[in-house]
Amino acid sequence: MTLTPERARGLLEERRAILSGHFELTSGRHSDIYVQKARLLEYPETAMEFAGEIASWYPDVEVVVAPAVGAISLGFAVALAAGARAIFAERTDGRMELRRGFALEPGERALLVEDIVTTGGSAREVHELIRSAGAEVAGVAALVDRTTTPLDIPLRAVVRVEAVSWEPAACPLCARGVPFDTPGSRLLRGSALSSEASSNEGAAGVRPWPG
Numbered sequence: 539m540t541l542t543p544e545r546a547r548g549l550l551e552e553r554r555a556i557l558s559g560h561f562e563l564t565s566g567r568h569s570d571i572y573v574q575k576a577r578l579l580e581y582p583e584t585a586m587e588f589a590g591e592i593a594s595w596y597p598d599v600e601v602v603v604a605p606a607v608g609a610i611s612l613g614f615a616v617a618l619a620a621g622a623r624a625i626f627a628e629r630t631d632g633r634m635e636l637r638r639g640f641a642l643e644p645g646e647r648a649l650l651v652e653d654i655v656t657t658g659g660s661a662r663e664v665h666e667l668i669r670s671a672g673a674e675v676a677g678v679a680a681l682v683d684r685t686t687t688p689l690d691i692p693l694r695a696v697v698r699v700e701a702v703s704w705e706p707a708a709c710p711l712c713a714r715g716v717p718f719d720t721p722g723s724r725l726l727r728g729s730a731l732s733s734e735a736s737s738n739e740g741a742a743g744v745r746p747w748p749g
């Protein structure tokens with residue numbers, strides 16, 4: 539079964555992982571889209587559907603490498619779908635490393651799996667880690683591509699989300715008088731919302747909006 543970008547996007551919106559509305563980001567800019575990064579993989583059945591799609595793009599993968607923490611569950615799911623091993627890299631003293639006995643063999647065919655790519659910083663580091671181990675990079679796959687500039691790694695994503703934002707004075711939603719939304723307003727308020735947003739590379743941070 540093929541998972542089209544439209545169906546994937548629809549699933550993420552249905553699961554409230556991608557929200558449409560009017561949001562004020564922690565940067566002060568306004569946006570019409572908010573990605574709740576942690577919720578991308580909240581439903582295992584949906585995650586497996588994404589994983590099966592990603593696995594179908596890359597034949598003969600032997601090991602899936604995911605940057606911790608966000609991509610660990612997707613990496614595991616892709617490895618399950620691909621019949622590959624699942625390992626993850628984690629940041630120690632500022633550097634991405636394989637720890638816990640995880641290792642790559644020279645010549646091994648490795649797929650890098652990331653949940654959401656914005657700047658591509660972590661993905662680029664893990665890409666280099668795989669190459670420096672002498673393994674072959676089968677590709678770089680993500681669930682969501684939010685990049686704003688082209689990357690120097692071969693990224694392929696299930697869903698592309700344009701990261702459009704505006705200065706408040708130029709915001710077309712403000713101009714139309716559209717009220718602000720807060721993501722998961724019943725569940726995420728105050729400090730819970732702030733900590734979720736700040737720990738989140740991919741999601742645009744959202745400040746709670748009074749009223």
Ligand SMILES: [Zn+2]
Pocket residue numbers: 560568569706709710711712713
């Ligand atoms: Zn606005």
